[in-house]
Amino acid sequence: MNQGKIWTVVNPSIGLPLLLGSVTVIAILVHVAILSHTTWFPAYWQGGKKVAAIETSVLG
Numbered sequence: 290m291n292q293g294k295i296w297t298v299v300n301p302s303i304g305l306p307l308l309l310g311s312v313t314v315i316a317i318l319v320h321v322a323i324l325s326h327t328t329w330f331p332a333y334w335q336g337g338k339k340v341a342a343i344e345t346s347v348l349g
Contacts, residue, residue, distance in 0.1 A: 296304065323330050
């Protein structure tokens with residue numbers, strides 16, 4: 290591990306929760322941004338809109 294010396298500066302009991310917590314916060318912020326700035330993502334979570342198929346019959 291080429292970044293192994295970081296744990297001589299930062300205690301793993303502090304560094305790992307900070308790392309994992311920051312990844313979680315970033316993921317939540319990305320989801321909030323997508324939900325608030327798009328119309329298709331909330332519709333996707335709701336199952337989308339059902340579009341009725343238009344049937345045309347050809348009389349012979």
